[in-house]
Amino acid sequence: MSVKTMPCLRTAICLAMLSVLSGCGGSSSSNSAPSPSPSPSPAPSPTDARLSFAVSDAPVDEASAVVVSFSSITLVPEDENAESVELAITDDNGDPSYDTINLLDYQGSEQKLLLQNMSVTPGVYKNLIINTYACPQNQNGDSTFCYVEDTSGIKPLKTPSNKLQLGGITVSEGAQETYVLEFNLRSSLVSTANGQSFNLKPQGISIVSTSSSGKVIGTVDPNILNNSLGCETVFAPNTDHGKSVYLYSLPAEGEVANVTLTDEFDANEASAGTPENALAPMASIQISLSESGDVYEFDFGDVAAGNYLIAFSCSAINDDPVEYDAIQIPNPENQQQTLSVTAGSTTVVEFVE
Known part of the structure; x- marks a missing residue:
């Protein structure tokens, strides 16, 4: 990565x-x-x-x-x-x-x-x-x-x-x-x-x-999808194929050890079961196959300058925007990293096996 x-x-x-x-x-x-x-x-x-x-x-x-x-x-x-x-x-x-x-x-x-x-x-x-x-x-x-x-x-x-x-x-x-x-x-x-x-x-x-603000874009290595447990579902364009990237604002102290990365949910409406230390994403996006067909891509567009954590999950199918779905993030477990966004620049994230 x-x-x-x-x-x-x-x-x-x-x-x-x-x-x-x-x-x-x-x-x-x-x-x-x-x-x-x-x-x-x-x-x-x-x-x-x-x-x-x-x-x-x-x-x-x-x-x-x-x-x-x-x-x-x-x-x-x-x-x-x-x-x-x-x-x-x-x-x-x-x-x-x-x-x-x-x-x-x-x-x-x-x-x-x-x-x-x-x-x-x-x-x-x-x-x-x-x-x-x-x-x-x-x-x-x-x-x-x-x-x-x-x-x-x-x-x-x-x-x-x-x-x-x-x-x-x-x-x-x-x-x-x-x-x-x-x-x-x-x-x-x-x-x-x-x-x-x-x-x-x-x-x-x-x-x-x-x-x-700056741009946040990136790629996902196809080997992650092909060779990792939890990624068995087929990638099918224009469907909920469950291959998603989640972007989180880091806690003020910049530490992530004491939080649980969660899927999309509405804190005002979600049912019981949401972790007490939940860190909800500020945005998420499904990956798409590049025109060349040799890599998967994502593009978050404009993101305010600051420090973030970004994670990939290949098991994010049926992510309900209201309910907490207990989706495993990241999956595979090592597919997360921190990044800094600088005004006027493009930050490129690479998820590799």
Whole structure:
């Protein structure tokens, strides 16, 4: 196993990170929406920040499309006397609109720009809310604007009250920042109504500033899958084949000896049996076969600078995003390592036999 940090890659697995941000509020992919016009914004101050927001995702098992319509982003100030800021997606005439996006089109290092160069007053914002447009609120709702497509057809996709509340950000004077809203769909997408619909939850969606983040990509040696106990299940593309990489934030002291690495679960809903010393992943992703067919790959996209632990498991089939499933991580037992992510760099992880 090894970890390398480099400014760029010359291998095929780096191609995904070379895609440029595309689209923005008011682009041709937006559509008119019957929502009221926002209040006029004051003229920007020289100290105002300029913010852009993009979306990206880690793919989910067995879904061929995860489509969401977005209408705006709301920033809620920590100062309760200050008004919330709504950053609306608009059409070519400047009228409120929405953008319908298949998240699976923007995996790993690929991103879709939602809002660009928006003027925002500096300060502390206690909540960033993604406002979705016309997502159904039950399994019988209209799936025109938000849906999941899997092997059995199109299913309604609900977001809670058409709002995804992600937590706070701090905006500095004069900052020019792009925030990537990273959808870890293995955590945030939950099947409901006996598989007849899905919920999209804030859990697993993170806010990452591109100025203070790096990329995490890597490979898994095929010999690990072919020769190790616990890896007998067949690798089958576009299915839940159970070959996954888990990324964890290290405890503050940087030690992992006293924690148990767990699979995806919702701490607010998981049933009894979750270890007391559980360290849940911040993201997870299934590996995929490279175009050359000689190695398996993964790409976590933008990850905030810091120290992490990364582990591979070949027995992660049926990882329920709500329940603790007691999946063996790592498996094989030696397939874990620590890594440091540096802003502006790409960290390459290699899992070898």
